[in-house]
Amino acid sequence: MTTIESLSRALPADIIITDPDVMERYLHDDAEWAPFEPALAVIRPRSTDQVLAAVTWCIDNRVAVVPRGSGTGLSGGANSLAGSLVISLDAMDRVIDVDPVERTARVQPGVINEHLRTRVAEDGLWYPPDPASAPWSSIGGNVATNAGGLCCVKYGVTGEYVISLEMVTGTGKLVRLGRRTTKDVAGYDLRGLVVGSEGTLGVITEITVRLLPLPPVGTAIVGYFDSLVAAGQGVANVTAAGVIPSALELVDKYCLKAVDDWKNMGLSADAEAILLAATDAPGAAGVEEARTIVEAFEAAGATFAAVSENDEEADAFFAARRLAYPALERLGPVLTEDICVARSKVPEVLARIQQIAQSHDTVIAQIAHAGDGNLHPLLVTPPGDDEARQRAQAAFEEIIAVALEFGGTVSGEHGIGLLKRDGLAAELSPDVIDMHVAVKRALDPHGIMNPGKVFESRPATTSQAASEQL
Structure with a gap:
């Protein structure tokens, strides 16, 4: 057979x-x-x-x-x-149930993020994690990488909303982790262990997430800057002012042009970079937050900063932020970074990335969940240009080294996968890596669950014994 x-x-x-x-x-x-x-x-x-x-x-x-x-x-x-x-898991795409009283939703892993958000809105509820890929990415994938998004500066990443999950482990057991109760401190947080594990511990088959009430319609603030470093200082200023916006995104001129050339959205910005902020605080508190953000942008040297009086314009800019990656993909292969640094370090790190782009003769477009220091430099290369690819890959590694130099991390939300294994090895101490490997061996003793991801070691073939897997 x-x-x-x-x-x-x-x-x-x-x-x-x-x-x-x-x-x-x-x-x-x-x-x-x-x-x-x-x-x-x-x-x-x-x-x-x-x-x-x-x-x-x-x-x-x-x-x-x-x-x-x-x-x-x-x-x-x-x-x-x-x-x-x-x-x-794309065929397991049912929203199993929504509980408006407990504010929870139980879903299969193939449910698309935006579909869940649309469904729970029918009950006046909201699922906050919103990666830029929300119209296409699945909840299971979001959980596997602990994805973030535009709203995470105020509302947090995926793991903060996963209260329980069902998983088939590498031992062939079906287990449920976590509880549907408001509080749960019984035993180790195995639910939290699985979130962000990138399929290396098991296959997630069901997820229960907590929901929030739909927030009020927010106020958008736009700031134009004549340099990326000045925009980064705007981010640092907002942080220093003690404001927690519901979104604070950075988009550079290169990305805006790519989106506009693709979608003809009529976007124009006489600036090298723009900051897009939003506040959903109600009433007078929202007005005060918006004023403080404008002042923070102006103190950083913004050439223009104001509360948007045109909802359509504000929506267009935020839509452009979400469309930046696919727009750049039309121009050629795009290698995407995912570093995260302290918000006070954003200006310096943006400056270093510009230097790396110049030294490696590589186009690096910039988008960022700037409000939480999660930077996404996009390294764009011409199709079929192997020398440009090699320069971009060298720049990619150097950006990771800069993130670690500034006390940051190699991944804020995309996960490690294959591309950032060396970066993770540099970020974590050998003792901490040993702890990861011990957990992996306990839950995947046969070494079959997504081997070779996250850590360098992998089996030479898929049929070797467990002792050869790690």
Whole structure:
């Protein structure tokens, strides 16, 4: 019996994909130049029982498991390994229930972020985590990388809203972690351990998230700056003023032009960079916050700073921020950074990134969740230019080194995947890495769960014994 025949006995035939042309789109995420290899097969399970059967089969046959959401990741975390089984969770896309009283929603991992937000709004509720990929990314993928978003400066990242989850572990067990109660301190926080684990500990099959009441309509503030460093100082000034805006985003001129050329949105900014802020504080408090933000921008040298009196204009700028990455992808391959530094260090780090761009002769466009110090330099290269690719990759590594030099982290929300394993090894001490590896071995003793992601070590083949996996 062939391996595929054995898999077909374990799972329904209609969820198994083996046609190479159909499989191709499931073999990698959006991380530029992150390697991937041909998989044994792709499956699209429709239930937890099917995921459990698939993982059990993989344990028995020593086949690596690569969990996948919508494939919008930017670090290679969902990229396939040679001979692996890719478990795509996009068909598990039901909002199972919404509890307006307890303010919770229970969802399958394939639910699209924006679809959940639209559904709970029907009950006057709000799911705050909102990555720029919200119209396309799935909740399961958001949980796997502990994604952030535009609102996280005030409302926090995904992990702060996951109260419980269901997962198939690398031991082939179906477990529930966390509680649906308001408070839960019984035992270790295993729920928190799984959030951000990038599929290396198990396959998430269900998630319960907490919700908030819909916030009031916010007030937008726009600031124009003649340099990125001045815009960075605007961010630092807002922080020093003690204001916590509901959003504080940076977009440079290069990104705005790319979006405008693509979507013809009529955007124009006589500036090298703009800061987009918002406050959703009610009444007089919101007016005062907006005034303070304008003053913070002006003190940083803004050439223009004002509360937006035109909601359509403000919406267009925020839409441009979300569209910046796909707009740049139209110009050529884009390698995306995800460093995070203290907000007071943003001006210096932005200046260093500009220097890196010049020294490596690489176009680096700038967008950022600036309000929490999460910078996303976008390294743009011409299609098919190998020398430009090599320069961009060298610049990528240097930016990571700068983040660590300034006491920051290599990833604020995209995860480690394949692209930032060296950076993580430089960020964490050997003792802390040993703790990670110990946890991995405990929950994945067969070494089959997304091996080679997050940490460098990986099996030479997917059929080696557990002792050779790490």
